[in-house]
Amino acid sequence: MLTDIEMVWNGLEEIRRAAVSEANPKYRKDLGQVFTSVSVAQLLVEMFSDWRGDVELVDAGAGVGTLSAVAAVSALFSGGGLTSMRVLAWEVDPELAVKSKQSMALVSECFDEAGIPFEFEVLNEDFLHRAAQKSLGLSSDGATATHVILNPPYAKLSSFSNERVLAERLGAPVPNLYAAFMLAASALLKVGGEMVAITPRSFCNGSYFKKFRRALLSQNGLVSIRVFESRICAFADQDVLQENVITHFVRGEVQPEKVRMQVGDPGGLVTERVVPLAEVIFSGDRDVVIHVAESEDVASATTFMQELPATLETIGVNVSTGRVVDFRARQWLQIEHIPGSVPLLYPSSVDRGGVLWPSSGSKPIAIDDVGSTASLLTPRGNYVLVKRFSSKEERRRIVAGPLLADAFPECPRFGIENHVNYLHRQGRPLSRQLVIGLSAFLNHKLVDVYFRSFSGHTQVNASDLRRLRIPDRATLEEFGSASCPHEACSEWIHSFAAAVGISGIEEVDLVG
Ligand SMILES: C[S@@+](CC[C@H](N)C(=O)[O-])C[C@H]1O[C@@H](n2cnc3c(N)ncnc32)[C@H](O)[C@@H]1O
The missing domain is CATH 3.90.220.20 (DNA methylase specificity domains)
Incomplete structure (x- = not known):
C-alpha cells in the first residue's frame, strides 16, 4: 500500500483539531459537539469483528467524520476480504458536514490506491428523524447497513420532545438524545450487522434508562464492552469529564453467552476478560442493569453481592x-x-x-x-x-x-x-x-x-x-x-x- 497510514491519521487529526478550535460554543453545547480523536476512534474500530465483503457503514452524528474515516481505513488495511465500502455520514451542522467530506476525501485516496470501490455520502440533515423515518418504514430484511459507528450527541430530553417521541416509536422513551441515536442507528442495521458506540455510562443503570436498556437489548446482542483505565480520559482534551463506555452490539434478538470485557486507554495495553453474560446482566433482572466488572476483583465483589440474602425492601426499609x-x-x-x-x-x-x-x-x-x-x-x-x-x-x-x-x-x-x-x-x-x-x-x-x-x-x-x-x-x-x-x-x-x-x-x- 502506497499511502502511509500515519499520514492519513495525521490528516484526520488536523481536520479534527481545526474543528475543535473553530467550534462555535453555542453549537458545541446545543448540538453536543465533542470530537473523537483518532486514537480513541481506533479503540472503537478495533471492536468490530468482521469487515469481509461489501460494507455499508453508517456514522450517526459524524462531526468531522473521524470515526467513519478511521473505521473505513482500518477495514481496508485489515486485509480481511473487504470488497467494497460505502459510508453514510449524517451530520446536521453544515460546517462540520464540509469537514466530513474532507476526511472522506483522504479515505477515498487510500481506497483508490488499493483498487477497492469506495463511495461516501455526507447527509447534512437530522439523523434521528431521517433514520427513524427510514427504519420505521422498513422490515429488518430491508435494512442495508452492515456496520454502524457513533459518538452520539449528549442532550437531556424533556418528556414531550419530538426526539423522545421518536425514540418511543423505535422501542423506548429515552431521557437523553444519545440513547435515541443508539436506537435509531441500530435500527438501520441488517440482522448480524455490528454497532459500536462511545457514550456516557449513564444508560447502564438507573430507572430512567430501564426501558431503553430493555429495547436495545431485545433488538441487539451485547458482544463486548470497553472502558478506559483512567476513567474519564476519552474527551478530557475538550473538558468533558464524564465516564464513557464503548459498547459493541450485533443486530438480532439473541444475546451471546459470553461478553468480552476490555479495559485500556488509547495507545496503551488493553486487558480482556471473557465473562458469562450473567455476570454483566444478572439472570432474571427486570431492570437489565449492565455491570462492567473491569477485573477479577470486581467480578468477585459482584458475585459476592449477588449471594447476599436481603434487600432494603425485604428488611422493611x-x-x-x-x-x-x-x-x-x-x-x-x-x-x-x-x-x-x-x-x-x-x-x-x-x-x-x-x-x-x-x-x-x-x-x-x-x-x-x-x-x-x-x-x-x-x-x-x-x-x-x-x-x-x-x-x-x-x-x-x-x-x-x-x-x-x-x-x-x-x-x-x-x-x-x-x-x-x-x-x-x-x-x-x-x-x-x-x-x-x-x-x-x-x-x-x-x-x-x-x-x-x-x-x-x-x-x-x-x-x-x-x-x-x-x-x-x-x-x-x-x-x-x-x-x-x-x-x-x-x-x-x-x-x-x-x-x-x-x-x-x-x-x-x-x-x-
Ligand atoms: C458528540 S459529537 C460526535 C462527533 C463525531 N462523531 C466524533 O466522534 O468526533 C455529535 C455530533 O452529532 C451532531 N448532531 C447533533 N444532533 C444531530 C442530529 N439531530 N442529526 C445529525 N447530527 C447531529 C453534532 O453536530 C455533532 O457533530
Missing part, C-alpha cells in the same frame, strides 16, 4: 429523598439554630462515616419548625443518610452516615435537604443498631467496588440503593452493636464469602 428543597424553603431557613428551628441536614453533614451537625460552610443549618414546614420535616429518630451525589474527592461513591436521635436530644424533628436520601421504615425511624450497621455496610469498600461496576457517575439513585443486595437484618444489627461496626462488617464479609465459596474477596482492599 424504604428510601426517600430529603424533602427540603432549599431554594423553595428559603424563607424558613436559618444560619443559626435559633429557638423554634430544627437541624437542617445537607450532604456536607454526612462525613467520615458519621453525621456532623452543624457542618462547616456557608449553608443554613436550621429550618423553622412551623405549620408551613410540617410536611417538609421528619420526626426525630434514627435514620441512615446517604448522599445523592458524591464529590470527586470522596473515596467512595456511596457515602452513608447514621443520623442518631440521641445526638439531638432537644429536637423534635429534622429537616433533610433534597440532595440527601434517607432510609426509614414507612416514614418512621429505624433501630439504632440497624442504622449503624447499615451505614457500616453501605460505606464498605466492597459495596463501593460493586457499585462502580454498574454506575459510571457520582449520582446515587434511590433505585440503585433499592437494588443492592445486603446482609439480613439480624446481621446488620450485629454490626451495629459491635464496638467497631466497620471491622465487624469486614469480618462477616470474609466469613460469608468463605461459606459460599467465593474467593478473591481478600483482593478487594477491605480495610481501605
Whole structure:
C-alpha cells in the first residue's frame, strides 16, 4: 500500500483539531459537539469483528467524520476480504458536514490506491428523524447497513420532545438524545450487522434508562464492552469529564453467552476478560442493569453481592429523598439554630462515616419548625443518610452516615435537604443498631467496588440503593452493636464469602 497510514491519521487529526478550535460554543453545547480523536476512534474500530465483503457503514452524528474515516481505513488495511465500502455520514451542522467530506476525501485516496470501490455520502440533515423515518418504514430484511459507528450527541430530553417521541416509536422513551441515536442507528442495521458506540455510562443503570436498556437489548446482542483505565480520559482534551463506555452490539434478538470485557486507554495495553453474560446482566433482572466488572476483583465483589440474602425492601426499609428543597424553603431557613428551628441536614453533614451537625460552610443549618414546614420535616429518630451525589474527592461513591436521635436530644424533628436520601421504615425511624450497621455496610469498600461496576457517575439513585443486595437484618444489627461496626462488617464479609465459596474477596482492599 502506497499511502502511509500515519499520514492519513495525521490528516484526520488536523481536520479534527481545526474543528475543535473553530467550534462555535453555542453549537458545541446545543448540538453536543465533542470530537473523537483518532486514537480513541481506533479503540472503537478495533471492536468490530468482521469487515469481509461489501460494507455499508453508517456514522450517526459524524462531526468531522473521524470515526467513519478511521473505521473505513482500518477495514481496508485489515486485509480481511473487504470488497467494497460505502459510508453514510449524517451530520446536521453544515460546517462540520464540509469537514466530513474532507476526511472522506483522504479515505477515498487510500481506497483508490488499493483498487477497492469506495463511495461516501455526507447527509447534512437530522439523523434521528431521517433514520427513524427510514427504519420505521422498513422490515429488518430491508435494512442495508452492515456496520454502524457513533459518538452520539449528549442532550437531556424533556418528556414531550419530538426526539423522545421518536425514540418511543423505535422501542423506548429515552431521557437523553444519545440513547435515541443508539436506537435509531441500530435500527438501520441488517440482522448480524455490528454497532459500536462511545457514550456516557449513564444508560447502564438507573430507572430512567430501564426501558431503553430493555429495547436495545431485545433488538441487539451485547458482544463486548470497553472502558478506559483512567476513567474519564476519552474527551478530557475538550473538558468533558464524564465516564464513557464503548459498547459493541450485533443486530438480532439473541444475546451471546459470553461478553468480552476490555479495559485500556488509547495507545496503551488493553486487558480482556471473557465473562458469562450473567455476570454483566444478572439472570432474571427486570431492570437489565449492565455491570462492567473491569477485573477479577470486581467480578468477585459482584458475585459476592449477588449471594447476599436481603434487600432494603425485604428488611422493611424504604428510601426517600430529603424533602427540603432549599431554594423553595428559603424563607424558613436559618444560619443559626435559633429557638423554634430544627437541624437542617445537607450532604456536607454526612462525613467520615458519621453525621456532623452543624457542618462547616456557608449553608443554613436550621429550618423553622412551623405549620408551613410540617410536611417538609421528619420526626426525630434514627435514620441512615446517604448522599445523592458524591464529590470527586470522596473515596467512595456511596457515602452513608447514621443520623442518631440521641445526638439531638432537644429536637423534635429534622429537616433533610433534597440532595440527601434517607432510609426509614414507612416514614418512621429505624433501630439504632440497624442504622449503624447499615451505614457500616453501605460505606464498605466492597459495596463501593460493586457499585462502580454498574454506575459510571457520582449520582446515587434511590433505585440503585433499592437494588443492592445486603446482609439480613439480624446481621446488620450485629454490626451495629459491635464496638467497631466497620471491622465487624469486614469480618462477616470474609466469613460469608468463605461459606459460599467465593474467593478473591481478600483482593478487594477491605480495610481501605
Ligand atoms: C458528540 S459529537 C460526535 C462527533 C463525531 N462523531 C466524533 O466522534 O468526533 C455529535 C455530533 O452529532 C451532531 N448532531 C447533533 N444532533 C444531530 C442530529 N439531530 N442529526 C445529525 N447530527 C447531529 C453534532 O453536530 C455533532 O457533530
